[in-house]
Amino acid sequence: MAVMESSKPTVEINGLSFTYPGIDGHPPPGSKPLIDGFSLTLNAGDRCLLVGSNGAGKTTILKILGGKHMVEPHMVRVLGRSAFHDTVLASSGDLCYLGGEWRRDVAFAGFEVPIQMDISAEKMIFGVAGIDPKRRYELIKVLDIDLSWRMHKVSDGQRRRVQICMGLLKPFKVLLLDEITVDLDVLARADLLNFLRKECEERGATIIYATHIFDGLEKWPSHIVYVAHGKLQLAMPMDKVKEISNSSLMVSYPGRHLESRSL
Numbered sequence: 482m483a484v485m486e487s488s489k490p491t492v493e494i495n496g497l498s499f500t501y502p503g504i505d506g507h508p509p510p511g512s513k514p515l516i517d518g519f520s521l522t523l524n525a526g527d528r529c530l531l532v533g534s535n536g537a538g539k540t541t542i543l544k545i546l547g548g549k550h551m552v553e554p555h556m557v558r559v560l561g562r563s564a565f566h567d568t569v570l571a572s573s574g575d576l577c578y579l580g581g582e583w584r585r586d587v588a589f590a591g592f593e594v595p596i597q598m599d600i601s602a603e604k605m606i607f608g609v610a611g612i613d614p615k616r617r618y619e620l621i622k623v624l625d626i627d628l629s630w631r632m633h634k635v636s637d638g639q640r641r642r643v644q645i646c647m648g649l650l651k652p653f654k655v656l657l658l659d660e661i662t663v664d665l666d667v668l669a670r671a672d673l674l675n676f677l678r679k680e681c682e683e684r685g686a687t688i689i690y691a692t693h694i695f696d697g698l699e700k701w702p703s704h705i706v707y708v709a710h711g712k713l714q715l716a717m718p719m720d721k722v723k724e725i726s727n728s729s730l731m732v733s734y735p736g737r738h739l740e741s742r743s744l
């Protein structure tokens with residue numbers, strides 16, 4: 482199937498500025514924005530690797546794109562809409578954010594409780610309504626999930642696989658991945674990355690993937706974006722990175738160095 486290229490960008494960040502609010506819900510007076518003047522445009526089919534050192538602002542940017550923090554609607558557009566203000570974007574599955582810990586709110590136990598109840602992987606995965614059975618089967622296979630796993634007895638990596646499977650069941654148009662592959666073994670990660678590449682090439686999905694683990698990613702991204710101190714330091718298509726890396730470019734992290742050949 483050919484990629485359905487749309488002329489409109491799928492992700493547009495225009496001079497994004499953001500400060501975490503203080504306890505009164507407002508940015509502390511005189512505080513410097515954490516994210517400042519950040520702009521980025523991605524199109525259907527793009528696979529963007531978001532890199533940067535700890536605390537650089539990657540998660541914050543992904544959460545803003547995922548509609549989890551409010552910013553002015555013109556600063557961030559996903560599929561032409563503001564993810565924070567247009568909640569249908571996420572609820573429809575067009576925009577999918579997969580990050581960090583897999584938690585949910587449980588009435589008697591409190592907020593953000595890790596998903597560890599005595600329920601089978603099958604019940605969780607088949608409990609999502611309106612899913613194409615072929616896609617569901619493919620994801621179960623790609624992530625090598627045993628449907629009889631009980632969620633309170635699985636390993637972190639197995640739990641993560643079920644989380645990823647659930648997150649990808651709906652055919653997203655924009656996917657935001659925040660270090661989601663950390664618990665996966667090498668083979669599971671490679672299979673998942675191949676699946677995600679196919680999603681971009683065949684369906685024209687856009688993926689932004691924040692990670693520190695570059696092994697096996699040489700051929701995966703179409704773009705690389707490097708962020709430091711909440712500011713965009715470098716954004717370029719991968720073929721351009723390869724051109725430069727041949728002449729031994731070093732992308733510097735604050736106080737450290739990241740060899741571009743390992744990207």
Ligand SMILES: Nc1ncnc2c1ncn2[C@@H]1O[C@H](COP(=O)(O)OP(=O)(O)OP(=O)(O)O)[C@@H](O)[C@H]1O
Binds near residue numbers: 540
């Ligand atoms: N809820 C919050 N309230 C206030 N400050 C926060 C909050 N979450 C993150 N920060 C701060 O924002 C900065 C950027 O954090 P962020 O999580 O976006 O970085 P990151 O690039 O994803 O880092 P890592 O690679 O460690 O995951 C950090 O200095 C962090 O302390």
